[in-house]
Amino acid sequence: MQKKIAIIGAGFSGLSAAAYSAQAGHEVHVFEKHDGPGGRARQLKTDNGYTFDMGPSWYWMPDIIEQFFQDFGYSASNFYELVSLNPQFDIIFADGSLEVPSDYQALKAVCEQLEPGAGKKLDAFMVAAKYKYQTGMLQFVQKPCHSWWEFVSPSIAASALKLDLLSNFRRYVKRYFSHPWLVSLMEFPVIFLGASPQKIPAMYSLMNYGGYVLGTWYPMGGMFELVRAMQEVGERQGVKYHYNQPVTNISTADGMVKGLVINGEMHHFDAVIASSDYHHTETMLKPELRNYDEKYWAGRTFAPSCLIYYLGFRQRLPRLKHHTLFFEEELDAHIDDIYEHKTWPRKPLFYACCPSKTDPSVAPEGHENLFLLMPLATGLKDDEATREQYFQHMIASLERYTGVSHLANLIDYKQAYCVQDFIQDYNAxxxxxxxxxxxxxxxxxxxxAMRNKRLSNLFYTGQLTVPGPGVPPSIISGKIAAAEVNKLKIIRYENAL
Structure with missing residues (x-):
């Protein structure tokens, strides 16, 4: 039976859920508070010719993204040009730098040069990581996770030990590598999983395979091209997108959602998938209808927030690559300030993304497009003076590395984005x-949980539920949510859209 389904939010998980729901034959409406799609992956265009991806900038696990398009009879190449970055990225240390090549054999040679025997150890590490990737990303994360019984099967039981669920990531990495640069190289992908490497399961070495072996890619035009493509796939399935349409209330009765209040008007639906911030979504419900109370959320361990600067420069910046990690300070000190001390970092690390090195369309000719990102603890107060203090720190590092003095004087576009902006724009x-x-x-x-425990037709998707944060997991999350709604038996309400 065809259902009338509402999707709250047009981020990656919402776009995915919408496309899969419409493919199943349902009438699907997406409601987004902003004036276009993308959510945290929105695009910022400036009056003086710069185009910034406001959110994700790493295109990893290309096979998972490609699977989305193949599920609808397309390929990513039908929508945008995908190029392999070489080098994938640079890591800048206090005593040198490490360039990560796209060719795996070249990467082995880099490892061997730093640490005799590390080339063979990289092979062993990646064989295990590939197994985790194929088991984790292609099997485990496809489950709605309503119960641990979903994971009870002979094949999963046989996989348990190989997945290293009970080993911590740092101890696991140090079984293979001792050189501090190689340890940092292997630990980097898990930083944004939201805890120190000592508290992340070794299973997540799958990210090393998904990045370093499958490669780091870039869609020409920016990551927003993926957003645009997913919206178009949805449109071809019949999805209707409604922008500048914030949802302000979820109307319920008899253990079901009856509809959504949008711009003061009630619209009835048979089911709702919330791609919006999970906690915020539940504040639109009466307390007794929520899955979790405030104490629950206060007790969760969150991945970082961040301070971002979107910058345009009037000249090209030497030495910088498309992706550059500035690890000139100790990783653990920064991580402890995020997760243990929950304070602004005393010795900060940061990341620089310069897509104009690859894509001339994102900056005026002869100019440079750069955004700087510093991971932070959640819940911090981020006044302008504090933001500027850390901006000056990052600019000083850039000046040392590029050899260009007075970089601030070359800026012709500058915008900061931090904790309070995530709250205001995304209800994060x-x-x-x-x-x-x-x-x-x-x-x-x-x-x-992906499903509301008291309202049978309300589901959640995105980075705060199964399977977790990141672009590929969010796309998978939307697919799982759509499949759950497709199983739902409904009671039809009168429609009033």
Whole structure:
């Protein structure tokens, strides 16, 4: 039976849920508070010719993204040009730098040069990581995680030990590598999973395979091209998108959602999938209808927020690559300030993304497009003076590395984005940027439930539920949510859209 389905939010998980729901034959409406799609992956265009991706900038796990398009009879290449970055990125240390090549054999040679025997150890590490990737990303994360019984099968039981669920990531990495640069290289992908490497399960070495072996890519035009493509796939399935349409209330009766209040008007639906911030979505329900109370959310371990600067420069910046990690300080000190001390970092690390190195369309000719990102604890107060203090720190590092002095004088566009902006624009709990941490206790069934326990036709998708943060997991999350709604038996209400 065809259902009339509402999707709240047009981020990656919402776009995915909408496309799959419409493909199943349902009438699907997406309601987004902003004036266009993308959510945290929105695009910023300036009057003086710069185009910024406001959110994700790493295109990893290309096979997972490609699977989305193949599910609808397309390929990513039908919508945008995908190029391989070489080098994938640079890491800048206090005593040198490490360039990560796109060719795996070249990467082995880099490892061997730093640490004799590390080339063979990289092979062993990646064989295990590939197994985790194929088991984790292609099997485990496809489950709605209503119960641990979903994981009870001979094949999953046989996989349990190989997945290293009970080993911490740092100890696991140090089984293979001892050189501090190689340890940092291997630990980097899990930083945004929301905890220190000591608290992340070794299973997440799958990200090393998904990045370093499958490669780091870039869609020409920016990551927003993926957003645009997913919206178009949805449109071809019949999805209707409604922008500048914030949902302000969820109307319920008799254990079901009856409809949504949007711009003061009630619209009736048979089912709702909330791609909006999970905690915020539940504030639109009466307390007794929520899955979780405030104490629950206060006790969760969140992935970081961040301070971002979108910058345009009137000249090209030497030495910088498309992706550059500035790890000139100790990783653990910054991580402890995020997760243990919950304070502004005393010795900050940061990341620079310069897509104009690859894509001339994102900046005026002869100019440079750059955004700087510093991971932060959630819930921080981020006044302008504090933001500027850290901006000056990052600019000083850039000046040392590029050899260009007085960089601030070359800026012709500058915009900051921080904790309070995440709260204002996305209703993000405590200003989080990356969802919940993927600690062992917050993995699979340990994550907030995808289905409301008291309202049979309300579902959740996105980075605060199954399977977790990141672009590919969010796309998968939308697919799972759509499949759950498709199973739902409905009671039809009178429609009033």
């Amino acid at each position: 709990y405590a200003g989080n940027a990356y969802g919940l941490a993927n600690t062992l206790s917050q993995t699979a069934v340990g994550k907030p």
